Amino acid sequence: MRIRTTLLASAATLAVVPALAACTENASSDGDKGGDARAVTVTSSDDACELSAVEAPAGTLTFDVTNTGSDVTEFYLLGSDGLRIVGEVENIGPNLTKKLTVNAPEGDYFTACKPGMVGEGIRAEFAVSHSDDEAAVSASDQELIDQAQANYRSYVQDQSDQLLLRTKEFVRLYKDGKDDEARALYPKAREHWERIETVAESFGDLDPKTDAREADVDFAAGEKWTGWHRIEKDLWPQDATGYRVLTPQQRATYADDLLANTTELDQRIHGTGKDALTYPIDAIANGSIGLLEEVATGKITGEEEAWSHTDLWDFQANVDGARVAYEGVKPLLATKDAALADELDAKFGALQELLDRHRSGDGFVSYTELSKDEVKALSDAVNALSEPLSRLTPAVTS
Secondary structure, three states, X not given: OOOOOOOOOOOOOOOOOOOOEEOOOOOOOOOOEOOEOOEEEEEEOOOOEEEXXXXXXXXXXXXXXXXXXXXXXXXXXXXXXXXXEEEEEEEEOOOOEEEXXXXXXXXXXXXXXXXXXXXXXXXXXXXXXXXXXXXXXOHHHHHHHHHHXXXXXXXXXXXXXXXXXXXXXXXXXXXXXXXXXXXXXXXXXXXXHHHOHHHHOOOOOHHHHHHOOHHHOOHHHOOOOOOHHHHHHHHOHHHOOOOOOOOHHHHHHHHHHHHXXXXXXXXXXXXXXXXXXXXXXXXXXXXXXXXXXXXXXXXXXXXXXXXXXXXXXXXHHHHHHHHHHHHHHHHHHHHHOHHHHXXXXXXXXXXXXXXXXXXXXXXXXXXXXXXXXHHHHHHHHHHHHHHHHOOHHHHHOO
């Protein structure tokens, strides 16, 4: 878990992204890639965020983000309020380049770099101007887009409903001191969170309250640690050296807080009218990419579930969510790049085959049971899928 997102929601439902510091830019209004005004290069250093352009015409925009700093960075395109996250690319290591593709209508935006993926970050104004040459969407493509959006909305709402139901049961067991039953339910309840993690993370206030790992919390700055992983540590105290278990009253406090935040998440996901979440086709595709990124940066390393070691449940759930998002846009992709669709089908299948080897009963073996070779095989399969998946958004928005 990190505070990040790839999905677009209404400004009223998206939670606050921390205010970001001033940004530097090369003030050109034209892209620098062969005259393509919708292609923007971004250079993120330790103390600057330089853009090749501060304006682009409406349509599908591409940001090539290169990290010249000494730490991992992220890049955001934010709405005019500085809160709504239109698109984001994450985990860009030093000397690496990653691409963000988003469909941006006319309006005012902010760009933001976040060196270290912590703190306030660096931002600047970005304008998207009216364009008369936006590609028209055919009636057949629009039908596929509408279906993908409707299906994905239903999927997210269903997973949220199941998450709330199982969280209620988990909280009851934990508060009643039925630890064995709570431990058994823990990874099963969290599957529903992990399948829609990129949506849940779009609510910046709820995500850290619900899913922060201990390493994500700045205790020196007075931040409080709550949520799933705070309770996880209490349920598996034998893996936490010198840990003192919580009192019944403390248990009730953390459990009630988890349930309250999960209830709030469900209400926001089911919002209507001006509070309704929207799922543009590029956001669904970027959501698939983001969920696989979650696997690559947390689950495959065993860092997510530090005490329960149920990382493979999370791994599978992230892959489930990525696959559902991809399959939602696959009919549209098949009309534009059938070869890419075939490649993604094969790579998803290969990864799933490897995951299935580690099943045990209705779940998975402990992450600690994996050998180094088995971890490497899973990592290689994730990397093999990541490359073609990174081409999904440009393909479906072309």
